[in-house]
Amino acid sequence: MHMKIYILLLTCMVVYACGKSSAPMGEDSTDEVPTPEEEAVTFTFDALERVGYFDAGLKFTVVAGHKNIRSRGVVYSTKENPTKSDEMSLAVSTTGSGSFEVGLDKLLEGKTYYVRPFAEKTSGTIFYGDQVTFETVSYPKPTVYLDSLTFLNQQTFETYWKMFYPWGTDHNGSARMYEDQVSLDGAGVLKIRADRTEVWEGYSTADPWLRIFYHSGAIHAKQQILVNDEKPYWVVSGDFQVPTMVGSWPAFWISGAWTWPPEIDIMEFKGNNTNWQNTVTGPNWQNTSWQTTKTVVENAGSWHNYKLIMYKTSATHVAAELYIDGQKKATHTGDFIGKPFWLIINMQMEGASGGHASGPQSTEMQARNIYLAAYDVIP
Structure with missing residues (x-):
């Protein structure tokens, strides 16, 4: 009688161990579903709506990657290929999930500025668009x-x-x-x-x-x-x-x-x-x-x-x-x-x-x- 109980318990332990995992010894395993890659944001440049001595207004449209955007705007500098470590201006108005306008102020007169649109996803990922340029009006000299x-x-x-x-x-x-x-x-x-x-x-x-x-x-x-x-x-x-x-x-x-x-x-x-x-x-x-x-x-x-x-x-x-x-x-x-x-x-x-x-x-x-x-x- 005691011999039968021992064999039954041993059989159950082997079955349980085999059902828990089939991964080789030393390898990690997970039940998580892989995260799909975020859809990239792409932009079009629509218009330089105004430009003055010290300010400018620009308009862009998000054409793809609209999902989960938490902020959008532009980065700009007097040097090429600006990023968020340079000057930044958030959108002052948006139309649906696509077009948005930005206003830049406190610019220097008579200077060339480089501007790139950006969008930041809720995950923190930042996408930049193509660079555009404009030149502020030169202040008249007296x-x-x-x-x-x-x-x-x-x-x-x-x-x-x-x-x-x-x-x-x-x-x-x-x-x-x-x-x-x-x-x-x-x-x-x-x-x-x-x-x-x-x-x-x-x-x-x-x-x-x-x-x-x-x-x-x-x-x-x-x-x-x-x-x-x-x-x-x-x-x-x-x-x-x-x-x-x-x-x-x-x-x-x-x-x-x-x-x-x-x-x-x-x-x-x-x-x-x-x-x-x-x-x-x-x-x-x-x-x-x-x-x-x-x-x-x-x-x-x-x-x-x-x-x-x-x-x-x-x-x-x-x-x-x-x-x-x-x-x-x-x-x-x-x-x-x-x-x-x-x-x-x-x-x-x-x-x-x-x-x-x-x-x-x-x-x-x-x-x-x-x-x-x-x-x-x-x-």
Whole structure:
């Protein structure tokens, strides 16, 4: 009886062992089904929809391998065959599972870019398409008439600037302009000083014909400003430290070279810390229209930048964008096409700034980094 049980157990063990595996000793075995190879993603390039100085838009279509795509877009570089280790931009819009658009920004102007579409599957596999190229638009180069070097020394100053107003030494305040009130510090800074005088010097020869109480200074650029088809876009800017007490009237402005108006005041302080940016239009000095933007400038006695961008908008009119420290404060308009301007820096006194016959004993304004440039096209 015991012998029969032993034989039965031995038989069962042999049957079980043979049924569990038929693989040779030492080889691994598995019941997993092999994963099929992922279908490759392929693309077509559809269009370069836009290209500018610093941006571009492109359109592609996924034509095969649509399944399990979790992201798509492009990689790009100024070097050939970019990958995801270079710059990347994801699709901004998709149509179904096929076409998609991308937008590229912060590009460099006038550069060739290499672009490849890509798609990433949920598995993490990345597929790239064929490379395409485009070139950003080259930013127009300006003709620079004035820069920071024009105040460096007397020789460069005299090359680009003249003393006084274009029409003489007097204007609409109580100051008369003298050469010795204008100086250079040798490091690119111009200084204009106004000093009170009690010596009788008569009256200003300009309206409103105030009694002269000050010796001060004014300069104007030899280069005139003229917006036309040949030079439709102009930039005028400068850094200034100015006084703001009652009786002080510093200004950085352009005035009509043939008639008045036109006029644009880029920087004008009238006895306080409010900057006036004015544009004057009209058929003659008796019939004028003013556009005025006032901005309080904290600590105007420190350096601040004042800028005008003027460009052609029609056969007769311009837009005049006015800035302080890089922030646009206003856009004025004027019928200034074909009308030349003088660029003027001056320290007038009293008049519209108050303090008639009782202004400060002396005061000073400083200027640097005066910039005047024109473009052949509108950027």
